[in-house]
Amino acid sequence: MSFTPKDVMALREKTGLGMMDCKAALTEANGDMALAEEILRAKLKGKMDTRTERAAGEGRIGIAIEGSDAAIVELRTETDFTARNEEFLSMVEDVARAALKQPVGEVKADETITKRVDDVRIKTNENASFARGEHLQGGTFGSYIHHDGKRGAIVQIEGGAVDEETLTGICMHIVAHVPPPVGVSADDVPAETIQRIREEGLAEAREAGKPDQIAEKIAEGKVRKYLEEHTLLDQKYVKDPAGKKAVRDLLPPGVTIKTFRRYVVGG
Secondary structure, three states: OOOOHHHHHHHHHHHOOOHHHHHHHHHHOOOOHHHHHHHHHHHHHHHHHOOOOOOOOEEEEEEEEEOOEEEEEEEEEOOHHHHOOHHHHHHHHHHHHHHOOOOOEEOOOOHHHHHHHHHHHHHHOOOOEEEEEEEEEOOEEEEEEOOOOOEEEEEEEEOOOOOHHHHHHHHHHHHHOOOOOOEOOHHHOOHHHHHHHHHHHHHHHHHOOOOHHHHHHHHHHHHHHHHHHHEHHHOEOOOOOOOOOEHHHHOOOOOEEEEEEEEEOOO
16 A cells, blocks of 8 residues: 655644655555554553653643533643643543543543543653543532633533523632632531630640630631631632632522532643
């Protein structure tokens, strides 16, 4: 099977690799385009696999939502230049959509995801990788990805309808609030954390010479303050100019936040 310069150019456009590499692969494959692509992939992936020790501190967050399914993923690479490349951004979107097809829970780097990441690794000559991901199911979802692409969140609600703007706002809050929420409500905070904060409050009050009854109230106040600052429903909504409205105040009666996920590249 022979091939023409147009075939070489077509393979170059498909793979993003040099003309000489594409010509050599077509020669080895006797003009078979599909086989030539596999030859290139095998050879160049082998070279890239030797570079996996190189730090991949940049990347992007991807989110995909289809009906009652949502997925959030993190993909990493070595430089922000590559992380902003259209090829990398397209790959992140593809991986997020592929994650929706996996079982609910932790997303694995299966054959589909690995092949898509390898495409970018080969073309960019950087150590691109799939870092993590999760597939959630049920209820309704909202999402937000910050303009830098490095921070994103999804929120899952149940019990009724909430307009898209509000859901997006809640996700923006999850991304922006300092400190980040550690759970939806007090029920999500480990008992040992609550106990530690209470004991710290008691110790501080007693060191200050407060009676036990007052010390107990101070300790409970310290716990209450922690929950207001660290649980999503009790946090003051970042988009409220007055700083008085809590996230729980955004939800219609009967609507609950089941869970949320907050991803930061490298976090």
